[in-house]
Amino acid sequence: MSNDLLVVENLKKHFVTSRGTVRAVDDVSFAAKEGETLGLVGESGSGKSTVAYTIIGLHAPTAGTITFAGKDMSTAVQKRPRALKRALQIVFQDPGTSLNPRRTIEQILSLPLKVHGIGSRRARRKTVVELLRQVELPPEYLFKSPHMLGGGERQMVAIARALATNPSLIILDEPTSALDVSIQAKIINMLCGFQDEMNLTYLFITHDLSLMRNVASRVAIMYLGKVYELAPTDEFFERPMQPYTKMLLSSIPVVLPEEEAIKPSRIVSEGEIPSPVNVPPGCGFHTRCAEMGEGCDSDEPHLVEVKPGHFVRCHQCAEPVTAEIAGKE
Amino acid sequence: MGKSVLQIRDLHVEFKVYEGQLMVLNGVNMNVPAGARVGLVGEAGCGKTTTMRCVLGILQSPPGRISEGTILFHDRDVLKMSQANLQRIRGGGISMIFQDPVAALNPVFTVGDQLTAVIRYAAAKKMDKKEIRRRAIKALGDVQLPDPDRMFSSYPVQLSGGMRQRVCIAMALATEPELMIADEPTTALDVTIQAQMLRLLNELVEQRATSVIFITHSLGVVKEMADWVYVMYAGNIVEGAKKEILFANPLHPYTVGLMGALPKLTGGGIAEGIAGRIPDYLNPPTGCRFNPRCRRAMEMCSGERPEFREVEPDHHVACYLYGRDADVQ
């Protein structure tokens, strides 16, 4: 569609290791529209972080294409044009290591400005102070080092760094997972504010489904390198179809009785998550699936649009007749 | 209520740093009845881990120093015990599970080596090798690890996060402690594995009538795991109640703010969170440490620290909103 900012088609990223080929991302397709927040949820080994790193260019894709604002960028970051590096930014998940402990905040924030030649040296300090103000940090923080700040403040600096080049899309990889609830609330509200002000698009990755409910407009769930369900947020949470989605939703510890009511009935998860080196044949989830049936352990299901905008990868859910391979609107 | 296994009374701890003294713990009060599951909820930096270190006698001193208070383990003051007596309590009387199973297990020894070391160490008398090995394998089976014999000879690096944490739980329970302290044991785990782990812990604790102190920053987990809940802020216990009472009727403004800031699975956006930041322990606020951030702060809140008192059956709060007494301590 015309206002798809980021389009990912049949993306694959495999790592060859001594233990075998790790199929971290194994045929993933989706699109993020301008101004929306697309959520990517999954547990460890799902490949959601690898998707993020491949889109941002830290890995070159093994197969598939990534298109941003109409331009192809299916390469590693070193080969991408500078303008693209300006428009696409990422906030990493661990605020402890995403800022160089041996540099000052001023140095960290002025790096993107320097690299992209934004402003003269004098103007840069002013810009950095302005960035700090946007994330509600005082100007004195210019001279501090990251280890003097708390986790929440470090993450705010990381967000300020991502905003420095005035990007169009920001990938947020578990931005608040390491933070406390009250700081998380502050940061999420700040991010929503920025999104409205600057018409940003977010690719929001987290394992916290309660958080996802409140930030994303559409949610995709990943397992062992593939997207297993993709739907608008309310659909996803209130009418999940994929057994894995239902299992995940039923496992979340919640506080309020109305939250408990909305959860699918408790599906007890047995066993461990298989390693991406040994993806089970057929449907990758069949080893833990309560609704496993004929063919689940031999035929791989495809991602199928079962309702408008609601895609599911499951033999038991999809109508076999209208099998239509889809991944984007 | 039954007899108390652990009572912490008015614990004060300071840390000496370059800039001065950090007044980390400012009067912590806690009571763990025999056989009860107690949840300790608090955000990063509130002092929950410091408190637990004092209980086990492993506070780093210097720079830490216990300036006031008593910790009674079965009516004996842990803070006044000799190292020899403390050694006897550790493992046999009180054991601990740490947050990061990767860091808690020694990578160069097998699971079996580490488990037998714990059993041997905490045993009242000398046991022969066969008996120790038998107990170790039984412990591994108790935590529902598949193939305990093979697990016995495995190295931690060969196991997944969930399995490693089960090994840590096995080590903590192998000595048959009266009190088990679990410091954020499921934070590093995936949601579905976390659900399994919590279920397992509940079963084990019920079987053995062990008391548990469960430290976490997640209210949802506390709801599933605890009979009693204590809420901690900036070195103080601000509220403590039976779980149902706390969730039905949170009194302290911090607890209310915390619950409000939680993202709800039912959606609706995230509340504002709590304004301000955690206090500077070098110059903490006088009186109630939450008063600078509290929407309902009154003048007396910055005077004397409010006493932690029972305002209704099974519900203690340290807040002047609930009864002002002339004889506040």
Next chain:
Amino acid sequence: MPEELKYGAFQRRWESFRKGWYKFSRNPVSVIGLIFVFGVAFLAIFAPYVSPYPGHASKYVNFAEASKPPSGTHLCGTDVFGRDILSRVFFGFRYSLMMGIVVLALVVIPGVILGLVAGYYRGTWIDTLIMRITDIFLAVPALILALAVTSVLTPNIFNAMMAVSLMWWPWYTRLVYGLASSLRNEFFVQSAEVIGASRRHILFRELLPNCVSSIFTKMSLDMGWVILIGASLSFVGLGAQPPIPDLGTMVSDGSKYLPDQWWISIFPAFAIMITVLGFNLLGDGFRDLFALEEI
């Protein structure tokens, strides 16, 4: 006095110096090391002014005063030529320190740069090339190589320094390679890559500052080692030649007269020990100095 409110660059530097001293001086042993090193440096620099007999450091002979034990006039006694040993030790410090400084000055910068580059390009041919060459140099025992080189060339202090430098650089490459290759995949380096920073920036502004602590600690310990190796070379006659008052040569010359005229060897040996010990203790202090303080 919250230091973050001072915009002034001078105040910030001063505050950070004071904080550094606080961290360093927590361990009294490091302060002892610092005192030893300062002491040795002071004596070395001001040797002509503080030695009781500065002339004895060069050609001087006075057989009337030869081989006299320690006394009021000669605190460390005299050697077989009648030269005051205390003065010669002070001048000897000069050569020892010079050896250490020159070798490190030659070795650290190339070694570190090679380590950074190899670590950054870990897994590629650049890494293999650099590290295999490093391995080759590391495989040859240090002292043997130095002996070989100096015996082929004319034995003098300059060639000794060259020989030691030749087999010293690989240690820095190995050290920095280990650090850089593990840091290379940290999020803050990935961030810089994603932003589009140049390779030069990543090597010298992101990776290098995180290696500084280890490099300085090693440099301090190395001063001790280089001095010892230099003294060993001189001991076997391949380093400084007489009449240069090199500490190793002095120990060697005096060894013939042990144990009767013990002072001829013992005092220079003791001087070497103080110097090496001082740098070792200082090295530990550097580690504390560069440690990041957690809040």
